[in-house]
Amino acid sequence: MRIMRSSIVIVLWLSASMASAQQPNTPPPQVNEDTGLSTLPGQGQVDFGFRGTIFGDNSDEARYQRFRDLRNGPFIEGFRWGKATDTKSWDVRATHVGYRDQQYAANYNDFGKFKTSFEWTQIPLFFSQDTRTVYSETSTGVFRLGDLPRLVQTGAATTAIYNAQATPFDLQLKRSIADVRLTYSATPNLDVNLSFKNTQKTGSQPWAGTFGLGNGVELPAPVDTRTTDVGAAAEWTNNRGEVRVGYDGSFFRNSITTIMWDNPVRFTDSATAGPSQGRESLWPNSSINSGSISGLAKLPANSQATAYVSLGNWSQNDPLLPFTINSAIASPALDRQTADASARVTSTAFTFNSRPVDHLWLNARFRSYDFDNRTPIFHVPTTVSYDTTLTTFAEGGTSPYSFTRKALDLDVSWTPITFAAFRAGYTRETVGQTFRTFDTTTENTLRLSADAAGIRWLTLRAVYEHAKRVGTGVDEQALDDIGEQVSLRQFDISDRNSNRLSAIAIVTPMSSLSFNATTFVGREDRPGVAFGLRSNDSTGGSAGFDFVPGDAVSIGASYEYERYSALQASRQATPGAQFDDPTRDWTDDSADHAHTVTVSADLLKLWPKTDVRFAYDFSRAQSTYVYGLAPNSPLAQVSQLPPVTNTRNRVSVDGRYMLTRRLGLGLVYWYEKYDVNDYSFSPATLSTIALPSYLALGYLYRPYTANTVWGRVTYLW
């Protein structure tokens, strides 16, 4: 072992000594698909032109756009104007002007005295253009079916009528964010920071209503929410340390806190056959107020200590709806009229870091997070299921869930030569929780890493982690009380042994060329788990290169493969003898395989006055779920599900020719092809919105082929 260690050190030392004055390699190609603003010199720039898209037959235009607004028409793609002097700078920017994904920003900086920024951004989310519904929103959050339920209930029509009479609509959301920040440097040591952010979310999203297992409804739930975040902090710093005091507030307001909808199969209320309508509470208004104080002290011997304490209060006190809207059922009395929900959240973080000698780095960190749910138990001796059935609720009331996390990290890093570090670390994390299977889980993690970086022609990084999580205070009776198998272990807190190794290597044989490769292997097994998630493994790696022979040419490519697998177990049973019959056990072996390819080539001024950028992205992911049965299983023979695949090919070519020093003409072409086979959302599965037990919206995953062309003019000043 000693020889091996010495060898590593020698190799790394040799690597360091062979370092030459080469430039670091260029990282992989851009992911951001927005063409964005050019980095051409100048204080001002505007890009405008015309954009059009030709879709292949039956393409899903909504999925192509998704978080963008790519409607055909004229556009101002980008605008920027600014000025910088030795004392001040300002700039204004705009992108996608007039479209649903537009963004405006402004910055002002009086260096060392005052700086402020403003940003207004819209992010659309285009779910579907295929969605259809028979419901009419007669008032906000109230969805009616007119006379149709009467026809169905009396037998004059079947639920198929809903498919015939459904009308199409676009299912979309839009998030509009205004963000203002201000920093005033009162003295060379003191900063005052203020922030204000307002996020408005409007539109509609898929939502569920149900009257029982055989009668579900999908609704376009209206969304109209506003979140206001404010922050204020004072931060004092000198060359010996820092002290910061801050306040943060967040206020969520929902203007639609209730949704009501007609039952598609009944128009009269019944205490046994169901209601004529259903009602749900939507997101409640809530507030967070928190204060924090933190400090940093620079200590002798290259040491530093930090401390952070935060105390917050989360509250929510919306009025509570009655248990049911079904007039044929006597709604149980409410334990209280409002939610009266609150939580006290206390967080701390303390670190001590030291480099007493050049080769040694020591770090200790303790963090705690206490979510103390102070919501009084809401007693529920009886409840109403689906607005349909009055039932006894065995648990008797709510379970205001609290938890406390405490983590201690200890790390030591040894740097025997300038650019190589070897680290050993240990973490102990304990989580105490209420109303869960385990009172406490404790995870001990050992990690070892080796990092050789800074050597011009070589970067090597590797880390290995071994962790063991053990729960104590298991309460199997709690599982029995809710009708679960007592040997079920919920996967987020179950006992777990995990091992993970990952490594990356970047070799730069010459300043213009680099190769990179990564790999990772992760194994998780969960001892003692008869039911639930038993294992969860991962494997993968990547390889790529970058070639940058000069300012004019930059070429890169990479390929990544990932595989994730999991094994879970269950028992198909009804209450009684089946519940304890092991021959009814089944397993589900799932696996995700993903392939990702990126290629890019930037040819800037390779030809006179001409910039050309080319990019290709390929992504294919496949998920499989394979069921297995116990020996001598009385269950019906399993018919395996088809794999779920998503494949995307994208090519973009962006060319620009500068007619003059200030004026350029550009042409951009995007080709994008998306193929999907997802049995849950496929048009074959959801061929009608009136399904046997479900009235759907027709939200589908469909393929598309899109050819987008932009012609644009660029003007610089």
Add this chain to the structure above:
Amino acid sequence: MLRAFGLGGVLLLLTAVPASAQSGNYVGEATCVGCHDAEGKALHQTLHGKAQNTRTPEGAQGCETCHGPGKAHVDDPSKPGSIKRFPLLAPREASATCLTCHSRGNHTQWKGSMHDARNLSCITCHSIHNPKSDKAQLKTATVIETCATCHKTEVAKLQRSGHMPVREGKMTCTSCHNPHGTTNARMLRVGNWINETCVSCHAEKRGPFLWDHAPVREACNTCHDPHGSNNDRMLVAKLPMLCQRCHIGTRHPSTIYDANQLAAKSSRIIGRGCVNCHAQIHGSNSPAGNAFLR
């Protein structure tokens, strides 16, 4: 009383430790740019070169604020170690220079952070004289390119069908992470636990609700992969299989939902699976919301 002593102790410490003595061997910026003109000009294009801000290198000793006193280097430029050359410094030594000023705001938690522990330095990602990005003086044009140098798997996941608007340019890695270290887990920027980061945008899901769903309250990434997945809503597995990892009970939670159930168009496997009925899976505020159906 104890707290008062603690705070007093910290303040005493901040004021009691002597500042390091400065050498008198400074030669001034004019001397430096006599040879290093390009570096000097580049510096003046950045915030480091704005002398009005007395916290900047330009507002202090110019080039020598970071590179140290230049006299020995001027006397014999070929002499090794006569001046600080950052690419030749050990990463933590390079960072120590930056941290003399960048010890506030986002940088407070750098020492001991995950990146510091892995022997990264400020100049692993940032360039002082030749930045490529519009903001933050990165060595690459975008944040994602910088992060992708090492975090290739996370960046590859952005290409999945279920993804956040990162590849569309509406978010970037630093929307959620502060790579300089934080008080949160996984270098998350906002809050002090994973969920606090998530609900800083998804505020509607934060509650507290009358009926909380324990794993939701515990950590959003129990069910979601925020970097992207092959599933709707960035779920780590399809429904109902994901829910069946914790809910096996009897009747419909314990049932195999195979191709036969799919052919029968069971509402538990088509569309959004379990959430076709359990719409309030993140928490319900209805008195009848114990099963997250109302």
